[in-house]
Amino acid sequence: MTEAYIYDHVRTPRGRGRADGAMHAITPVELASQVLAALKTRTRLDTRELEDVGLGIVTPVGEQGADMTRAAILNAGYGEHLPGYQVNRFCTSALDAVNQGVSLIRAGQAQAVVGGGVESMSRVAMGSDGGANYTDPRIGHRYPYIPNGVAADLMATLWGFSRSDVDAFAVESQRRAAHARASGYFERSVVAVRDLLGESVLAQDEAVRPGTTIEDLARLKPSFTSLGEAGYNAVVQQCYPYVEAIEHIHTSGNSSGIVDGACAVLLGTREFGEHSGIRPRARIRGYVSAASEPLLSLGGPMPATSKLLDRLGMGIADIDLFEINEAFAVVPMAYMKTFDIPHDRVNVNGGAIALGHPLGATGAILLGTLLDELERRDLTTGLVTLCAAAGQATVTIIERI
Numbered sequence: 001m002t003e004a005y006i007y008d009h010v011r012t013p014r015g016r017g018r019a020d021g022a023m024h025a026i027t028p029v030e031l032a033s034q035v036l037a038a039l040k041t042r043t044r045l046d047t048r049e050l051e052d053v054g055l056g057i058v059t060p061v062g063e064q065g066a067d068m069t070r071a072a073i074l075n076a077g078y079g080e081h082l083p084g085y086q087v088n089r090f091c092t093s094a095l096d097a098v099n100q101g102v103s104l105i106r107a108g109q110a111q112a113v114v115g116g117g118v119e120s121m122s123r124v125a126m127g128s129d130g131g132a133n134y135t136d137p138r139i140g141h142r143y144p145y146i147p148n149g150v151a152a153d154l155m156a157t158l159w160g161f162s163r164s165d166v167d168a169f170a171v172e173s174q175r176r177a178a179h180a181r182a183s184g185y186f187e188r189s190v191v192a193v194r195d196l197l198g199e200s201v202l203a204q205d206e207a208v209r210p211g212t213t214i215e216d217l218a219r220l221k222p223s224f225t226s227l228g229e230a231g232y233n234a235v236v237q238q239c240y241p242y243v244e245a246i247e248h249i250h251t252s253g254n255s256s257g258i259v260d261g262a263c264a265v266l267l268g269t270r271e272f273g274e275h276s277g278i279r280p281r282a283r284i285r286g287y288v289s290a291a292s293e294p295l296l297s298l299g300g301p302m303p304a305t306s307k308l309l310d311r312l313g314m315g316i317a318d319i320d321l322f323e324i325n326e327a328f329a330v331v332p333m334a335y336m337k338t339f340d341i342p343h344d345r346v347n348v349n350g351g352a353i354a355l356g357h358p359l360g361a362t363g364a365i366l367l368g369t370l371l372d373e374l375e376r377r378d379l380t381t382g383l384v385t386l387c388a389a390a391g392q393a394t395v396t397i398i399e400r401i
Helices: 030-041 068-075 092-107 137-142 147-158 162-182 215-217 225-239 270-276 301-310 331-337 362-377
Strands: 005-009 053-058 084-087 114-121 199-200 259-268 281-292 321-324 381-388 392-400
Touching: 005 030, 005 270, 005 362, 030 068, 030 114, 053 068, 053 092, 068 084, 068 147, 084 092, 084 392, 092 114, 092 259, 092 281, 092 362, 092 381, 114 362, 147 225, 162 215, 162 331, 162 381, 259 270, 259 362, 281 301, 301 331, 301 381, 301 392, 321 331, 321 362, 362 381, 362 392
Parallel strands: 053 084, 053 114, 321 381
Antiparallel strands: 005 259, 005 281, 114 259, 281 392, 381 392
């Protein structure tokens, strides 16, 4: 089997996903085009060497519809020869796009590809693509569905986490992210987003809230109580009759931020790097996508991780650093509790609670963040995982070269 290597990655800053956010005026195709162009420039990439580009896009409608990847390829000057596709597996989409590129390389179907993702949450509203889970009562009857926020509160109830536990985790995420941004840990990989005049509109992550305290977060009301009381708590208790009550503890302060962002990762064979004059930074050890009970919507990373570690003959102790998407505070907390991992190996530069979660791009952003931090600390092996709606998850393990 042909080995697949990571040669480089770039990302935009993450801008607040609302009308007054710095990147709201930048279209999603332009966000994707700018990271593709930056990747090409900094690696001096001959795009004729590429054979495919895949981008995660979780809400592929409106400005993000119609296989937007192909438009971004052309807009970034990659040439007419190169096809593109978009991937939607909810929050894992960008990591899945990277892994699909790895699959092409491992199968001998490509020498070099780009994987990544984009989401302009300020311009294309989350959930605006509809779907059977929300609109088809027959599906809901056979496979009960609850919103992710209610699922997060269910998960916290089952794992025994309190409001003060998740708030404390969120404060630490903010502290770590603020320290990393101030220390320049992200600068190697972040490229400023520019407007039509070439002026920078955002050069660093916008959503971080330095100085956030437990007292600040304690004043926030739970975000998903009304949804639970509208009927979703009853759905949960039909499937989990031993749960007397769901304690709704997740708020806007201990859940992932809504932001805009994009990322691109260059992947290739060893031979591609040798004749292109680009040095590989890491190799892909392995990856897996898996799923678990759909009502426990965010619980997939644990069984997916066990499956991948077993496949590779590895254990948790073999992993130096972890990036676990902070869709809600409970997800990395439950992961650490399940595998008995100390917090000083997990999300060491903060996570989506502080930095934001541009749905279609986050997986590739976390992969790049992990690689940069392995290099900064002179460590070897890292694992990145994200939960996705309906019990799904993707896990990837990389090893520095």
